[in-house]
Amino acid sequence: MATWWTALQLLAPAFWLGAVVAISFLEAPLKFRAPGITVPLGLGIGRLVFRALNILEAVVLVVLWIAALAAPAAPATAMWWLLxxxxxxxxxxxxxxxxxxxxxxxxxxxxxxxLPRSNAHYVYVALELVKVIALVALLAVTADALL
Incomplete structure (x- = not known):
């Protein structure tokens, strides 16, 4: 059973990191450059995609917390901070x-x-960058502690 929790502690943040990078830093900025994509169409697509991403993120976050709490060995303090x-x-x-x-x-x-880009866009992107850095650090800390 310990290997299951270990696998979840390693795979969940890696999966989450991949999803954030793919959606926030690839799909979102590129969709408006596609031929025929209007601003209203791009916004509609973006709403759907980011709603789905946020649901996925919440599910992965719950899995991470469960894996950390259920793990037979106590996770490193840094892992708790990063979570x-x-x-x-x-x-x-x-x-x-x-x-x-x-x-x-x-x-x-x-x-x-x-309309002109709002400051909320910049806040969201800044938070995405913080999240990416924290997920990379979480992967490093978890791998160091578990492997």
Whole structure:
């Protein structure tokens, strides 16, 4: 049973990191460069994709907490801190920043025109960078402690 929890502690943050990098740093900026993609269409796609990403992130986060709590050996203190960081970042993104971005995209969709980029976009990207760094550190700490 110990290997199952070890595998989850290593694979879950790696999977999460891959999803964030693929969506936030590849798909999101590239979708508006695709031929025929209008701002309203891109916003609609972005809403769906980021909603799905955030749900996936929440599920992976719960799995990580369960794996850390159920592991036979106590995880390193740094692992708890990093789990706390990614938890806080995700909560702030979902509960604090995404509603602001949703209101902005509603205004864009109603007006039928693009608006200047809001500061909320920059906050969201900054939080994504913090999350990526924390997930990489979590992987390193976990691998060091478990392998």
């Amino acid at each position: 706390g960081i990614v938890t806080v970042v995700l909560v702030v993104q979902v509960a604090g920043v995404r509603p602001v971005l949703t209101k902005r995209s509603d205004r864009v969709l109603e007006a039928g025109t693009d």
